[in-house]
Amino acid sequence: MIRRAGLMAGLLLASQWSWATECESGKVHITDDFAGGNIASCAVKSEYDFVVGVAPENTPINPSPWYAMALSVAEPGKVTISLEYQFGKHRYIPKVSKIGDVKPVYLQAEQVVVNEDGSQAVIHLSLEQGEYTLSAQPLVTNEVYQSWRNQLQQSNPGLIPHVVAHSVENRPIRLLESRATEGKQVVLLLGRxxxxEVTGAFAMQSFLLRLNGATALAKRFRERFSLLMLPNLNPDGVEHGxxxxxxxxxxxxxDWGPFTQPETRGSHAFIHNYLKDKQLVAMLDFHSTQRNVLYVQKQDQPSLLPEFAEQWLQAMQHANIPLDLVLAPGHNPTSPTSKTWFYSQYQVPAITYEMADTAAEGLHETAEIAADTFMQQLLSRLDKS
Ligand SMILES: [Zn+2]
Known part of the structure; x- marks a missing residue:
């Protein structure tokens, strides 16, 4: 009954929110009808002047006010787009990509005028004729994950692909397994x-490439530890922006604990079953927030690897990570996060790896150093003597 009610609610939401939102002035066409696109409304004020509503899928919700729209410009001009936040306030620096370009351009402060309470951001763009996207963060679509999986499999041809669940809209939840040749210890990595939270996604891909790389360290690590890598837990949310x-x-x-949703329920079932004759030793879940921070257990919580996070961060700092990264210890047993779940079930380091929304240049290097020091720490603390 409950599952069925959930499914019905899902269909209702899907039909409500998959309608394209668009508007057309004769000079500029705006739409959210593409992967990751999402705006709540679009109104034409004049040929080059638009009001675009930004609203969440439902409330209550944490304020991560995503927006992404495609602009088709028929004649060059100065385009003004007023983002009107119907919930939350302006947070992300707008990014513009000419379609076909690899890297988005981050708009300068003078191009984005935010009002006092953050409920409105007016964006000024000077655009040539052509097709663009304007989005809160770079677009990391489900298609991007496919190319990232290919990268990982090229780097480590031994990877075993699994589909561990299907989303509400029936998209596959994919997991890559690297199987150790010595021992039964396992590291779990989750994302998205x-x-x-795409800065977390970028960090995760760099981290995974390092774990699956050709260095002696990575090869030794993969002999000793199996890896379960699930980089995209919410492909429907990614698709719909x-x-x-x-x-x-x-x-x-x-939903780690309640397991009311197919994405978490199926992922949990696979992981739980996998670990029946093995031992989880660490879990990382990649996210983004306002700053670079690792959410970790408190030092007095019993653990297979006491003070793991403290020693890991110290090693990263010795290796000169370019980003400022801090630890935030805490434990809230009533909040069913992946961190709470995997710590409570297995008493291992269960860490939320959070990148700042604005992390850009130092993000990849930090993730690579984080991966190397992570592997070194686990090997030195758990290697068979
Ligand atoms: Zn998050």
Whole structure:
């Protein structure tokens, strides 16, 4: 009954929110009808002047006000887009990509005028004729994950692909396994519960490439530890440009324990079954927030690897990570996050790896150093003597 009710709610949400939102002035056409696109409304004020509404899929919700629209410019001109936030306030520096270009351009402060309470941001663009996207963060679509999986499999041809679940809209939840040749210890890596958190996604891909790389360290690490890598827990949210939730309007990083949603329920079932005759030794879940921070256990919590996070961060700092990164210890047993779940079930380091929304240049190097020091720490603390 409950599952069925959930499914019905999902279908209702899907039909409500998959309508394209668009407007057309004769000079400029705006639409959110593409992967990751999402605006709540679009109104034409004049040929080059638009008001675009930004609203979440449902509330209550944490304020990650995602927006992404495609602009088709028929004649060059100065385009003004007023983002009107119907919930939350302006947070992300707008990015513009000419379609076909690899890297988006981050708009300068003078191009974005934010009002006092953050409920409105007016964006000024000077655009040539052509097709563009304007988005809260770079677009990391489900298609991008496919190319990232290919990268990983090229780097480590031994990877075993699994489909561990299907989303509410029936998209596959994919997991890559690297199987150790010695021992039964396992490291779990999760990502993209929250669609706008793409700096966490970039960090995760760099981290995974390092773990699956050709260095002696990575090869030794993969002999000793099996890896379960699930980089995209919320493909529906990614597809629809959601702020945070899945198609049933549920935060998947508050569903580890309840397991009311197909994405988390199926992932949990696979992981739980996999670990029946093995031992989890660490879990990382990649996210983004306002700063670079590792959410970790408190030092007095019993652990297979006491003070792991402290020693890991120290090693990263010795290796000169370019980003400022801090630890935030805490434990809230009533909040059903992946961190709470995997710590409570297995008493291992269960860490939320959070990158700042604005992390850009130092993000990849930090992730690579984080991966190398992570591997070194686990090998030195758990290697068979
Ligand atoms: Zn998050």
């Amino acid at each position: 519960a929250h669609p706008p 959601y702020w945070r939730h899945n198609m049933n309007g549920v935060d998947l990083n508050r």
